[in-house]
Amino acid sequence: MIMKLILPKEIEDFIKNLYSHNSSKRLKELKERCGVLIGFIKKGEIIVREIVEIKNVADSPILFKMDPRELYNAWMKAEKSGMDIVAIFHTHPFGIAYPSKYDIDCMKYVNLPWIIIGSDGIKAYLYKNGKIIEIEVEILN
Ligand SMILES: [Zn+2]
Numbered sequence: 470m471i472m473k474l475i476l477p478k479e480i481e482d483f484i485k486n487l488y489s490h491n492s493s494k495r496l497k498e499l500k501e502r503c504g505v506l507i508g509f510i511k512k513g514e515i516i517v518r519e520i521v522e523i524k525n526v527a528d529s530p531i532l533f534k535m536d537p538r539e540l541y542n543a544w545m546k547a548e549k550s551g552m553d554i555v556a557i558f559h560t561h562p563f564g565i566a567y568p569s570k571y572d573i574d575c576m577k578y579v580n581l582p583w584i585i586i587g588s589d590g591i592k593a594y595l596y597k598n599g600k601i602i603e604i605e606v607e608i609l610n
Contacts, residue, residue: 471510471513471560471582471595472513472604473513473514473515473575473605473607474517474556474582474593474604474605474606475514476515476517476606476607476609477510477515477517477608477609478608478609478610480519480520481591482556484520485586485590485591486589487522487586488502488560488562490521490565490586496543496602499516499527499562500524500525500562501530501531501532501533501557501559501560501562502533502559502560503522503523503525503535503544503557503558503560504521504522504523504552504559505520505521505523505535505540505547505554505556505558506521506536506555506557506559506584507519507521507543507546507550507552507554507555508552508555509552509553510553510555515556515557515582516555517549517555517556517573519546519552520558521534521543521546523539523540523543523573524555529591530563531571532569532571534575535557546603554581555581556581556583556584556593557581557582557583557584558585559572559583559586560586560587561585561587564587564588564591565589566586566587566588566591566592567585567589567592567594568583568585568601572585573596573601576594576595576601580596582594582595582604583595583596593605593606594605
């Protein structure tokens, strides 16, 4: 059972920058940004080592769909370094960091923590037994 996600400070900064860069754009140019986190799982904790942004081919401000080729490349990169894709992330340019109805439908099929960045910060969630569970996010300085 995953209890906690440990995020290095520089990765937290990267995610915050993605979010704030987005927020400064004009409304019609806004779109969700997405990608994966690479690392490993140890004693119920996810230790994140790298972040890879992946193109949102849905090109939408309210949903995302990762470019399959870039996702494959990220998976290969993780594999080569002896790690795994341990979480996926996306931004909510218009809302809080809580899964949308669309997100929840997708979470049922992606058995990984979902990191969402919204107006209230960075949050992590897991879908388990029909419920959305929030996971603690610890920032590692
Ligand atoms: Zn979402």
